[in-house]
Amino acid sequence: MVPLGHYLILSAILFATGTMGVFLRRNVITMLLSIEVMLNAVNLAFIAFGRTHGSVDGQVIMFFVVTVAAAEAAIGLALVIALFRHRESLNPDVFTSLKW
């Protein structure tokens, strides 16, 4: 069987990939996609742990994460649309009105 550590390392790699995406990309949609990658990495860790301890709590928490991710994606994309209408660009560096 596959040891737990393997799943955790895979989850960590995915999480780091997502984080890199959020930090390095200058396109709002790609940043949102990277956040989804991070959430998936966390889901994987939860289910791996749930399996290790033989309880279904891991899956339950995964459902809540998926639901919250859905809500957050909906709002995030609505914000992206509203921002795009304002400034015609998807680069977060363009929206600097609040800077001092």
Add this chain to the structure above:
Amino acid sequence: MIPVYVAQLGMVLAVFVMLLLSAAVMVYSERKVAAFIQQRYGPYLVGPRGLLQPIADVIKLMFKEPLRPVAADKAIFILAPILSATAAFAAFAVVPFGGESTFFGLLDEPIKLQVADVNVAVLVVFAITSISVYGIVLAGWSSNSKYSLLGALRSASQMISYELSYGMALASVLVLAGSLSLTDIVNAQQGAWLGFIPRWFVFVQPLGFVIFMIAGVAETNRAPFDFPEAEQELVAGYHTEYSSTAFMMFFLAEYINMVTAAAVAANLFLGGWHGPFLPEYLGWIWFLVKIAAILFFYIWMRWTLPRLRYDQLMQFGWKVLLPLAALNLIVTAAGVIYLGN
């Protein structure tokens, strides 16, 4: 004598061939039934009574020139029909069409007439139908044409909206059967009341069946919900720019989706392969009869009912069908709790 894995491989092959043949039969019967409804002859030139017409269609489509718009995104343009066709075939992988059988003693032990017996089979079908949305959306997008994009977006919104009612009608059956496995659901419909009324779920859940059928028609983009491929309004919707083999893939995917929807409906509501007068291992004959009845109903609806306008379609899905499906689920759940059947 024959090891089980060979038999299972054979089952995969058999299902694949069966689906292709059923698509061919559907093409022919659609045109013949349409002709019958419209009081004319259907195809009758190719082969005896026009039976070889689907073969002529396939040959014609394969020999057409494959076109591709220059500004189209090449990778996605090629991916979209592949995705559509693959999803259509994959959805049938978990649908059982018969009880256990040993094929007259050829096998060591009985295998189920199903490619894979998963115990969340119902959800797998649901998941794969939600993947088939992508084939349509990507086709519309990558064709880089207004008509295709509009048709694709409308079709995707329609499919997603009706997926909700589809899922809730499905959930009502799950509440009755107590299991997510299609084999278990079919086996829960064995037997008969009073000796002659079969214990099918359609008699317990008539509203659920109607909702499921309507949602199934909307899911497979068939009339009266076929606005996305309306010939009169949108040229041909999302497959406007496709020709030859790729168009055949979409065509195939649509008919196989219909067959899968009919098969799932037969399993969930009409008792699957159980039926009188035939022994258990010939149950697939009953299954074919039930699917044929449902598909005839689909074709009948297409050529009789007028097409719904897009906003009427969406209003119907959200304001009428969804509340009815939710009501159905609540009443079913309450019934199961208080009556305990």
Add this chain to the structure above:
Amino acid sequence: MLLFYLFGAIAVGASLLVVLGRNPMHSVLLLIVSFAALAGLYIGLEAPFAAVVQIIIYAGAIMVLFLFVVMLLNAHREDDAPGARPGLAHGPLRAGAVLALLLVAELGWALTRAGRGEGDLLASGPGADPAALQSVRSLGNVLFTEYSLAFEVTSILIIVAMVGAVVLARRES
């Protein structure tokens, strides 16, 4: 074991391409591939319901939403604003990315050091296939008893998200 490496490689590869890809349309499609690979991993972890839910909700609904927005905003031809290198960020944010890599390295080191990581995944719990069948039932049980408050709050969250999305994306007329 082979399936773990296969699905894991697909998931990591697809996620890397999502993050580094130029075209957001391709990124969305690659993310769907990544989700499918993760669903395969969940099936290997004997959570078939979680796998199917992942496909239905994540790959089947949320990603369609992303696709719609990408198509609506015509984002596939979007040029990023002029920077040091278009598409990648400047100094301080790069440091953040390096820290993420450090996290992975540390985790790997810690797991091999303590020896906890080599535990067998079949430590406890019920057997193989009956567990999967039972798990949906027990999942529903736990979801509606222990976590019922979270469940109800999530439903409110979804309504809020729906209303919010409609309001935010509305054209001001």
